[in-house]
Amino acid sequence: MALNPVRWPAEAIWEAVEPLLPGFSVEVLPEIDSTNTELMRRARAGRHEPVLLVAERQTAGRGRMGRVWQDGGAPEAGELPSLMFSLGLPLAPADWSGLSLAVGLSLAESLDPDARAGLGLKWPNDLWRQDCKLGGILIETAGGGAAQPGQPPVPRHVVIGVGINVLRRPIEGTSTPLAALRDWLPHASAPETLLRVIPPLVQTLLGFVDGGFAPLLARFLARDVLRGRPVRTSDGLEGTAAGVDAGGALLVHTAQGTQAIQSSEVSVRPVSALPPAC
Numbered sequence: 001m002a003l004n005p006v007r008w009p010a011e012a013i014w015e016a017v018e019p020l021l022p023g024f025s026v027e028v029l030p031e032i033d034s035t036n037t038e039l040m041r042r043a044r045a046g047r048h049e050p051v052l053l054v055a056e057r058q059t060a061g062r063g064r065m066g067r068v069w070q071d072g073g074a075p076e077a078g079e080l081p082s083l084m085f086s087l088g089l090p091l092a093p094a095d096w097s098g099l100s101l102a103v104g105l106s107l108a109e110s111l112d113p114d115a116r117a118g119l120g121l122k123w124p125n126d127l128w129r130q131d132c133k134l135g136g137i138l139i140e141t142a143g144g145g146a147a148q149p150g151q152p153p154v155p156r157h158v159v160i161g162v163g164i165n166v167l168r169r170p171i172e173g174t175s176t177p178l179a180a181l182r183d184w185l186p187h188a189s190a191p192e193t194l195l196r197v198i199p200p201l202v203q204t205l206l207g208f209v210d211g212g213f214a215p216l217l218a219r220f221l222a223r224d225v226l227r228g229r230p231v232r233t234s235d236g237l238e239g240t241a242a243g244v245d246a247g248g249a250l251l252v253h254t255a256q257g258t259q260a261i262q263s264s265e266v267s268v269r270p271v272s273a274l275p276p277a278c
């Protein structure tokens with residue numbers, strides 16, 4: 001029996017975003033390899049118009065550091081197990097540092113505005129709840145170059161890919177247990193979540209272009225799930241997480257002093273004696 005097609009609020013999103021991003025469009029595809037891969041292909045082919053690309057299935061979803069993003073398979077009872085989209089647009093901030101933290105913060109504040117559900121951020125850009133992963137962000141850029149002193153910033157085409165678990169689902173091979181929106185929002189769906197997160201995300205990006213990450217620092221710290229906890233990084237550093245700095249670098253107190261970790265190629269985990277609560 002054919003399942004009902006998913007109804008996406010493409011027009012409502014377009015109406016909210018187009019005044020902010022002239023030329024913006026919304027596309028929904030039933031299946032693609034990866035929304036990030038597709039928008040990067042388009043950017044390399046010279047297509048730089050702002051676009052939101054949503055996929056109901058991904059056959060080759062990608063995560064940070066070469067990992068795979070699994071979308072949870074076929075829709076259950078006509079519902080998508082996860083929301084997957086990429087937002088591609090040209091941006092020219094004076095300073096790019098902290099962009100991924102700003103994106104994560106915007107999503108967390110849209111999904112759990114008063115933080116009552118305990119939705120937090122795990123540096124640099126995972127959405128975590130009770131030490132379980134609700135979602136992840138993969139940011140890639142194409143084109144542009146370093147700003148020259150005294151010259152305006154050079155725009156780069158940015159592709160911001162987001163995957164958010166809507167339904168709880170078993171996924172093989174993940175080291176972090178998964179959380180889902182339905183854990184605390186019983187009526188959450190992928191289309192409704194998309195409408196909830198996209199307009200504020202665009203506002204956040206435009207604010208980031210003007211002001212960078214520093215104005216968002218205090219709000220990030222309020223959601224930082226690592227702060228004050230023992231952590232270990234993928235390149236062997238051990239210490240206690242001590243928040244992030246105004247450029248979005250993770251601060252870790254170690255026996256050798258405080259280290260600021262900037263690299264997006266480093267992952268960090270809490271060293272916990274307790275199992276995750278999800």
Ligand code: BTN
Pocket residue numbers: 033034035036037058060061062063064065067069083084085086126135136137138161162163
């Ligand atoms: C991570 O957790 O490491 C990042 C996951 C990012 C997944 C999203 S799903 C939509 C977009 N397309 C991809 O291939 N990846 C991102």
